[in-house]
Amino acid sequence: MGRWPGGTQERLQKAAIDLFTERGYERTTVAEIATRAGLTERTFYNHFADKREVLFPEQDSFIAKVREAVGAAPAEQSPLDAVNAAFIAGSDWFDQRREAAQRRRHILDAHTDLREREWAKLAALGEAITAALRTRGIPDPAATLTAAASVAAYRLAAARWLADPQYGTLGHHLHTTFEDLHRTARSW
Amino acid sequence: MGRWPGGTQERLQKAAIDLFTERGYERTTVAEIATRAGLTERTFYNHFADKREVLFPEQDSFIAKVREAVGAAPAEQSPLDAVNAAFIAGSDWFDQRREAAQRRRHILDAHTDLREREWAKLAALGEAITAALRTRGIPDPAATLTAAASVAAYRLAAARWLADPQYGTLGHHLHTTFEDLHRTARSW
DNA sequence: ACAGTGATTGCAGAACCTGTAATCACTGTG
DNA sequence: CACAGTGATTACAGGTTCTGCAATCACTGT
Known part of the structure; x- marks a missing residue:
């Protein structure tokens, strides 16, 4: 080679x-x-x-990892916690590439075309999580809705991570954002 | 003219x-x-x-309508109920165009390009709802997360509506899907 | 009549993306 | 050491998408 x-x-x-x-x-x-x-x-x-x-290099392998981690989560864990844990498990990789992520985000924010592709990737992530939850025995409305909420929380956590002047880890922001999701859901 | x-x-x-x-x-x-x-x-x-x-004609005006309806909802209504009501208020329009929606969906499902655009439109819908909720005084994590969950429920309801052999109205499916969302959220 | 308005058109061209076949650097085998 | 095999890269031709600009066209108001 x-x-x-x-x-x-x-x-x-x-x-x-x-x-x-x-x-x-x-x-x-x-x-x-x-x-x-x-x-x-x-x-x-x-x-x-x-x-x-060219701006979405490892996305597909990231999605595969998340799907795998959700599938391998302990059976007693709630669906939302399983997804949360899967995200956190893969968050170190991002922490080591914060600066690159910053540059990428600036490019993405400036062009509708690219944000469109980003939404498509997040949608694919959501569908992968939905599938993983279904194999865990979660029936359909719950699987889809839980996956969608998880992706929304993930997106919000990533935004907070990049905006955080204190340079907190992505794992930290995932933790607090999923807590926010719990709190918000209780208000519904 | x-x-x-x-x-x-x-x-x-x-x-x-x-x-x-x-x-x-x-x-x-x-x-x-x-x-x-x-x-x-x-x-x-x-x-x-x-x-x-060309396949997303009235989407922008639909988004505008939803934003307006969310903003005009009674103050005592919960955020999620306000969004739900806004969707239901605009659902007649779709019921009168079920067949066209079917054809559109078949085309969309067959092409990644087009589904990508669809996700972008749903993302725009989500951002509009987020903005409307913020003007209602909902602070930030809740606004974003509620909007995202609402859009997910809307998407699921639309899918059920199109797949329903009984030809139930979109409003009906919105109602039951938002109930599913309540139920699912309680399990988080 | 006649200028004004707004939609449509013609034309040129850049950039994106694909199919196909050739080339090239290297590998393994006799 | 020939020599076929493999896989990445390249050359080339061409279609399609999308844009900028100027001209035309149908109709309107004075």
Whole structure:
């Protein structure tokens, strides 16, 4: 496997993020990204389905991890707690990449196209959690609604994590946000 | 305002839905849609921001209506009930268009691109509800989480409505789905 | 008549994305 | 050491989406 430099995807991702922050998402062409990474436009499309996808690298594996963790949670744990625990279990990975997450968020916030893709990813996360809860024996309205609420809490926790001037961990914010969810639900 | 035939948007929408069901979304070009409507491709883009948007016609006004209704709800009503009532208030409109909604759903289900746009629209709905709840004095974690749960319930209710062999009204399914949400939340 | 308005059109072009076949660097085998 | 095999990269051609700009067109009001 030594034939080419290697780390092609990573190089493309770095080139893309750099160019997006330099001159903006829309003013950057795929050809430019590829050239900066020492590759061609066609090669970019061999690694990413489209231009947006370069900003959502490990999302699919993250979703798979969450689904697995929810499925493997102890049987006596409540559905919501199982999802919460699954999120927290994978939160270290993000804590080590806070700065990259910041840059990514700034790019995403500036472009409707990209936020659209983000919503799609969160929807996929929600559907994966729904499926995992169903295999745990949770019947259907509860599975869907619990998954949706969990994803909403996750999204809110991530936002708080990035905005926190105290640099608290994502796990901490997940904990408090799911507590907020409990409190809010009691008011319904 | 009599200069041109009129109803341009509606003709484009009808042409688009017909062609999408005939030969599929991806195998239909914008030029073909415009030609069937007796117009040109350029005119299509004068009315819709992009090819997908032709399938989401009244979404923006629906969102505006919901926001307004949530804002105008009686003060003693709980946040969740206010949103529920706002949805139900606008549900007749959908009941009169059940068949069109069916066709639309089949097209949407077959294409990731389009479902992505749908998630984006639901996200916009959620943000509008969040804003409306905030103006009602609901503080932030509760506003966001309540809005997200409401949208999830709305989505589930719409799915049940379309799948219901008994042809129950959307209002009915909204009612029962929000009851499910109450029940589920109590289990958290 | 005649200027004004607003929708539609024509045209040019950039960027996105895909299909297909060729090339290239390296690997394993006889 | 030839040599076929493998997998990533590349070249190229082309369709489609979407935009900017200027012109045209049907109708309106004076």
